Amino acid sequence: MHWVSILSTILLYCLSGARASPAKTIMYGKLPLVMTDSCMGVFGEVTWEYTSDALYASPVCTYEPALQSFLYCIYDTLHEKGHSNKTFEKALDAVKEDCSYYTDTLHNMTTSDFYDTLNNGTKYMVQYVEGSANLTYPVEMDAQARENFYHSYHGFYANYDIGHTYGGIICAYFVGVMIFAGILHYMNYTRFKTTLFKQKIVRYVRGYATLPTIGSKHASAISYLKIFTGFVPTRFEGIIILGYLVLHTVFLAYGYEYDPYNLIFDSRREQVARYVADRSGVLAFAHFPLIVLFAGRNNFLECISGVKYTSFIMFHKWLGRMMFLDAMIHGAAYTSYEVFYKYWEASKAELYWQFGVAALCLAGMMVFFSLAVFRKFFYETFLFLHIVLGALFFYTCWEHVVTLSGIEWVYAAIAIWIVDRLIRLVRLSYFGFPKASLQLVGDDIIRVTVEKPTRLWKAKPGQYVFVSFLHPLYFWQSHPFTVLDSITKDGEMVIILKEKKGVTRLVKKYLCRRGGNALMRLAIEGPYGSSSPVHNYDNILLLTGGTGLPGPIAHAIKLGKTSAAAGKQSVKLVIVVRGFDVLEAYKPELLCLTDLNVQVHIYNTMKVPLLDSSDSLSTSQKDEEGDGKGGFVETSLDKSSSPFEFDCAVFHHGRPDVEEVLRESTELSGSLAVVCCGPPVFVDKVRDQTAKAVLENSSKAIEYFEEYQSW
Numbered sequence: 001m002h003w004v005s006i007l008s009t010i011l012l013y014c015l016s017g018a019r020a021s022p023a024k025t026i027m028y029g030k031l032p033l034v035m036t037d038s039c040m041g042v043f044g045e046v047t048w049e050y051t052s053d054a055l056y057a058s059p060v061c062t063y064e065p066a067l068q069s070f071l072y073c074i075y076d077t078l079h080e081k082g083h084s085n086k087t088f089e090k091a092l093d094a095v096k097e098d099c100s101y102y103t104d105t106l107h108n109m110t111t112s113d114f115y116d117t118l119n120n121g122t123k124y125m126v127q128y129v130e131g132s133a134n135l136t137y138p139v140e141m142d143a144q145a146r147e148n149f150y151h152s153y154h155g156f157y158a159n160y161d162i163g164h165t166y167g168g169i170i171c172a173y174f175v176g177v178m179i180f181a182g183i184l185h186y187m188n189y190t191r192f193k194t195t196l197f198k199q200k201i202v203r204y205v206r207g208y209a210t211l212p213t214i215g216s217k218h219a220s221a222i223s224y225l226k227i228f229t230g231f232v233p234t235r236f237e238g239i240i241i242l243g244y245l246v247l248h249t250v251f252l253a254y255g256y257e258y259d260p261y262n263l264i265f266d267s268r269r270e271q272v273a274r275y276v277a278d279r280s281g282v283l284a285f286a287h288f289p290l291i292v293l294f295a296g297r298n299n300f301l302e303c304i305s306g307v308k309y310t311s312f313i314m315f316h317k318w319l320g321r322m323m324f325l326d327a328m329i330h331g332a333a334y335t336s337y338e339v340f341y342k343y344w345e346a347s348k349a350e351l352y353w354q355f356g357v358a359a360l361c362l363a364g365m366m367v368f369f370s371l372a373v374f375r376k377f378f379y380e381t382f383l384f385l386h387i388v389l390g391a392l393f394f395y396t397c398w399e400h401v402v403t404l405s406g407i408e409w410v411y412a413a414i415a416i417w418i419v420d421r422l423i424r425l426v427r428l429s430y431f432g433f434p435k436a437s438l439q440l441v442g443d444d445i446i447r448v449t450v451e452k453p454t455r456l457w458k459a460k461p462g463q464y465v466f467v468s469f470l471h472p473l474y475f476w477q478s479h480p481f482t483v484l485d486s487i488t489k490d491g492e493m494v495i496i497l498k499e500k501k502g503v504t505r506l507v508k509k510y511l512c513r514r515g516g517n518a519l520m521r522l523a524i525e526g527p528y529g530s531s532s533p534v535h536n537y538d539n540i541l542l543l544t545g546g547t548g549l550p551g552p553i554a555h556a557i558k559l560g561k562t563s564a565a566a567g568k569q570s571v572k573l574v575i576v577v578r579g580f581d582v583l584e585a586y587k588p589e590l591l592c593l594t595d596l597n598v599q600v601h602i603y604n605t606m607k608v609p610l611l612d613s614s615d616s617l618s619t620s621q622k623d624e625e626g627d628g629k630g631g632f633v634e635t636s637l638d639k640s641s642s643p644f645e646f647d648c649a650v651f652h653h654g655r656p657d658v659e660e661v662l663r664e665s666t667e668l669s670g671s672l673a674v675v676c677c678g679p680p681v682f683v684d685k686v687r688d689q690t691a692k693a694v695l696e697n698s699s700k701a702i703e704y705f706e707e708y709q710s711w
């Protein structure tokens with residue numbers, strides 16, 4: 001999808017260049033500004049001995065006694081509020097700015113000119129009497145009237161600022177949560193975490209609140225009529241999302257300063273409509289940076305927190321939904337406001353309005369086409385639409401606010417996006433575009449062997465790369481696959497991929513036409529993701545199956561070569577396979593384990609006598625996706641046999657009893673790290689059983705590392 005992104009960027013750049021330079025967001029609620037506008041408001045109803053032929057005229061800017069009264073209003077109110085002449089002088093800039101719409105005469109006035117005007121005025125100043133007309137002298141307004149206007153304008157303007165502040169707090173919330181997660185993550189490198197995890201309160205929080213799935217669903221999708229599908233957050237993710245939703249709701253509903261006298265707006269209803277419209281609009285824009293950051297592959301928060309990309313995608317989705325909700329509220333509230341004032345027809349013709357409507361429609365389309373059903377069955381189409389609609393959405397939002405305020409949120413998002421794309425390009429170029437050796441193993445597994453660009457390029461166990469197969473028919477697609485260091489040749493890495501229905505199937509067909517072996521040029525971007533820091537635990541239980549084998553096998557090899565070999569750690573690798581083709585694909589790596597201090601248990605779940613090869617393929621795919629029925633079947637075989645000499649492994653029939661496997665590991669002395677990557681149903685089961693083990697084993701530090709990811 002690189003080309004779609006690049007084209008979208010160029011298109012946006014060209015379109016944006018055609019417009020006026022963007023307006024800088026100002027903090028409207030600042031005192032000098034509010035004071036100036038509220039004093040303008042105070043004199044709005046006063047009639048002066050003044051006429052003007054100008055289409056728009058304001059006596060307070062052009063008629064001397066009115067200007068003197070206006071300046072005195074600002075000066076007096078500021079001093080009543082305990083402010084000095086300095087604040088008054090700042091307000092003079094706002095006076096010039098406001099009056100520049102009506103006259104140029106104030107533009108060249110210096111501060112001392114303004115003081116002269118003010119001092120002249122105070123000599124003749126009289127108290128304003130309600131109902132006076134055709135005034136020819138400066139007047140002093142009643143303090144209460146000034147205060148009422150001040151309150152009214154402050155409520156209106158501060159609402160914009162609060163929106164930006166609240167948006168900033170939402171960003172800070174996620175950054176704060178990630179820093180906290182990072183602290184917990186880096187504790188894995190110390191012994192402190194194992195002590196902490198034994199504390200009763202910590203075990204309870206982890207066992208009940210953060211570790212388990214919600215309703216046994218996380219890696220496996222919920223599904224209704226096979227169309228309404230989606231991923232449920234883990235409880236940890238759920239808590240973070242809930243915190244965000246609460247913040248967002250409070251920020252949308254709280255902190256409005258309504259004016260009981262309706263001095264600016266005609267009624268309370270209009271105030272509510274306008275204030276809610278402004279707040280929701282600003283809040284919607286404040287989502288931009290986080291949404292882009294969380295979808296990016298190079299997210300600094302992922303690096304510092306150790307939180308997986310899949311969690312960030314979960315947050316990205318929720319942020320996107322709430323941004324859309326904000327945009328809908330913004331549109332509905334503004335429409336109601338404009339209809340009330342009968343401005344709607346005129347507003348509809350305004351460019352900013354039309355771009356706003358377009359942005360809302362695009363956001364709706366993005367949310368709709370992001371439904372899990374599209375991602376599952378038409379991932380490439382979803383991605384294409386998401387990028388194109390996203391680029392258009394950016395453009396329309398830009399145009400919507402270019403002369404208003406809030407453009408800085410878009411700047412931030414664009415900057416994040418550009419940095420991500422640049423890093424991606426650097427990563428791609430650094431790896432180069434090597435020719436890889438592809439080998440078909442069994443019916444549906446492909447072993448890819450590829451030379452690393454330099455010895456400096458390293459991927460830790462569980463990390464993944466994005467691979468593009470540089471074939472004219474599908475070179476633009478970029479798919480994540482976990483990498484393994486080659487056992488047989490230094491400087492080489494291995495990717496084992498299983499055929500699905502898209503590009504992997506096309507690659508398989510390509511190989512079939514060439515007798516099962518071929519060379520193909522690849523573009524490789526990575527490595528991405530962090531490796532589970534298991535080395536500080538005394539016992540490591542690695543559970544894996546399906547396409548999830550590379551990470552746990554890489555961990556087993558690494559641990560086996562280091563402290564497990566020295567007898568410091570116990571490492572158990574539990575592999576669940578449906579038939580032995582997959583083992584054949586990992587033959588060198590598994591054979592390497594024979595010499596290492598790693599216990600390997602292999603569970604074969606295949607009903608061999610009942611299936612021909614095509615049945616086997618479809619059933620195994622069903623397993624991968626997790627059909628909600630457990631995903632594993634008992635074998636009818638009396639004896640499983642390995643396809644190659646693999647003496648160090650214990651072979652089992654059927655699926656493993658996860659609870660029992662975990663119990664065996666918890667009985668060993670010392671801390672325990674459980675790592676799991678495999679079919680979704682299996683992963684969810686291991687997560688829940690580990691949470692249970694955490695609650696049941698008071699004297700044991702147990703950590704769970706889920707390496708399965710899906711988005």
Ligand SMILES: Cc1cc2nc3c(=O)[nH]c(=O)nc-3n(C[C@H](O)[C@H](O)[C@H](O)COP(=O)(O)OP(=O)(O)OC[C@H]3O[C@@H](n4cnc5c(N)ncnc54)[C@H](O)[C@@H]3O)c2cc1C
Pocket residue numbers: 375376377379380464478479480481482483496497498499500501502503504505547550709710711
């Ligand atoms: C972090 C990670 C590591 C992975 N490691 C491996 C591995 O080592 N071996 C392996 O066989 N598979 C691995 N996968 C799965 C692999 O990425 C998909 O099987 C592959 O992208 C399917 O390509 P396809 O076009 O044939 O799929 P399709 O048949 O079009 O889709 C099959 C499924 O893959 C998902 N998918 C498709 N394209 C992408 C994409 N670009 N990004 C994310 N998901 C996608 C779809 O949602 C769909 O549910 C990994 C996935 C992730 C997220």
